[in-house]
Amino acid sequence: MLFNRQLIFLYFTLAASVGYLVTALSLGAPIAESGLTPAFFPTLIGGLAIVFCCILILQALRSGPEADPVEEGRNYTHVWVVVAIFFYIVAFQPLGYFLSSGLFVFALILLFSKFEKLLQKALISAAIVVVAFIMFQQLFGVRLPTLWG
Structure with missing residues (x-):
């Protein structure tokens, strides 16, 4: 199934991560002649967020449909x-x-x-x-x- 609560959250997180990376890239080059620039860390975080979010989406799609577990009390x-x-x-x-x-x-x-x-x-x-x-x-x-x- 392409849409359930977990996947919708992951899609939203992926979209936010892409927006974050685009914003980070607008700060300029992450690496310049003298070394790292202030854009390096946000660009790194944005890229890693996209990679990890894609991994989680693929894992959720591979696991197939699951019945919602009975909640043992809200967390x-x-x-x-x-x-x-x-x-x-x-x-x-x-x-x-x-x-x-x-x-x-x-x-x-x-x-x-x-x-x-x-x-x-x-x-x-x-x-x-x-x-x-x-x-x-x-x-x-x-x-x-x-x-x-």
Whole structure:
């Protein structure tokens, strides 16, 4: 079947990814003479989103029609992810990159895993935030806001 809830969502995601890639490409060449440009990362993300979305669509089409599984209770994780993204955007400038990103990554990890080993998850969140900071500062030359100015 070419249309079910999962496939409609994947088609929408594919269309949004194509739009994102087109917008990223309008920023200019991702690689210039002196190295990477600000358009590199958005172009990479857009291209990867399209590739992975196509893979998911092919997998869904190959699996064939399935009966809708009986829901064991609604899972509102997708709503909580949107709420977390909203609060991340609001908190980014006043709290700075480290605090807002650390809380955001920690919240996402908790949303998609069990509520245990919190110290380990906090350390993983901190490592992700530090690696991303180094990548943006050193590789892309992007100055991120910090709490201390």
